[in-house]
Structure formats: structure tokens, C-alpha cells
Amino acid sequence: MSPFLFIDKGQSLQQQIHSQQEKLQNCLACPDVWIPLENNCYLFSNTSATFGAAKEICNRAGAYILEDQSPREKSLTKTKGYDKMWIGVTDNRQEGVFVYESTGTRVNNGDWVKGQPGGGRNENCAVAYKDSNWQWHDYPCNHKFDYVCKKTKGTFKM
Template identity: 30%
Template structure:
């Protein structure tokens, strides 16, 4: 009898843990299955490679915008919060000029939202960005420029947070 009560209590505890909502780390924004960190502090702004390394150090990646819904969320978040400047995204054509790929997977984007006339590779522009001057539509930009950036990681379950 005691063993069966213990088993029932254990089963109940496990179901509570798996039923807890998913979460993002403090300071990150939850949307869909992702968490986003908008890095726009003047001290933390970086060139594209350092921004990518920064995100990787957080077990994240530079944001990879895969759908119109994700793109609209990011654009509206940046506009609603009156953010300005350029924001790095995780796309480049560093490997082959004109062949844009997401850096974490090396896959060609199936969705894009380039600003009209972009990408234009004006002055060795090999990294993707979201600049405020064009309403945060995509633009190519020189990778060595210092910019804001957005990190993205998968939503964590409470089990991952707790232990």
C-alpha cells in the first residue's frame, strides 16, 4: 500500500514538472518557440563576428528570421520600443558572394524581407542586418561595423531551468 501511494505521488510530481510552462532567461523576450535578447547597450554593441560569438556564449545564435510572423514580431518589437540603429541578424554571404545563408545551419533562407534594392554589396557588405532607417527590413552591411544585435535561443522547459 505504501509503495503504491509513493508511486502515485511520484507520478503526480512528474506530471506537474512536465506540465509547467516553458520559459526564457531573465531579460529575454518569449515569442513562440524562441527567446530573444535585444542587445542595444552602447557598451555591448559589437561587429558581426563578435556578436555571433557573444550569442554563442549564451547558448544562442544571432537571430535567424524564418517566417513572416517572426519577422513582423521583431520589426514591431523594435518599432514599438523606439529602438534605433542597426541590428545584426545571423545571415551572411561571406562564403560565396550573393549566396546568403543562415550561419547556424548554412541553409539558404526560405523566407526573406530585403529592403528594396538590397542586398547590393555596396562596399563589401557580407552580413545581414535590420537597420532602423528602412523600418527594420533586411539590409546587407559591412561585417566589421559595430552594431546592436539580436540573439535567439529555443524556449527552455522548467526542467532545464531547475535542474
């Protein structure tokens, strides 16, 4: 979509305003297949993937693997029927230091299941379990799980 506003002289001012508002709303909406919730857009995987592949797919869309889930995000996720899904949190770079993939910032209050993470060097990626109310376990990154890409509304190229 063009960022420029075109004024049609045949339209009343009110019509022009309405038309520009519609264009703006289209810019702020989520693209096809992505699900809107509050200020974000979500893409739910159809097939499972390793953590690295999931990350690449999300990054290619300018998004990142879902991280901490709000209660509303958890409700949305529940509708998808996943048993487990990746969370964009790893200690790949430094064992025991979990960081958010999207920002590289350290996870201080991760939503870990009690006793997790506990896999040491063999388990460097976080997985949310439905049966644990989507709390996290650490898991080997080369396993394949479902995943959700998340992106802020209005950041898509038109």
C-alpha cells in the same frame, strides 16, 4: 534542475502532479534577462558588436543571431529602440550567396530592402534598419551594431 521526478509520499497525487507540472514549466521558461515570445527566448544586446562578436556571444549561449522576423518579433524588437541590428545572414563564404548562420541554408526570400544587397565583396553581413521596417541591407561585417540572440524555449541547460 534534475531530470528525475521525486515523489513525496506525504503529498496527495494531485499535489504531486501539480509540483511536477511546475518543475516542467520552469524547464520550459526562459532564463533571467531573456524575453519569452511564443516558443522562443530572446536576448537583446546592451552594447553594439561586430557581426563576428555578436555571433560568438549568441553561440556561447546556445543561441543564434535573430534571422527572419515574424510580425510579432518585429513588434518586440521595436520596443528596444534600436536603429539598426544584425540579422544572422551572411555571404562571407561565397560572395553573392547569402546563407542563414544558424543552419547554413541558402536565403531564398530574404527580407531585403529593394535594391539590396548591393555592396559586393565589401558588404557581407545583413543589417535590419528600423527606418526600413526592419528590412535588410548588406553591410561591412566589422561595423558594430546591436543584435538579438534567439533560442528555442526549453533548450537551456538547467
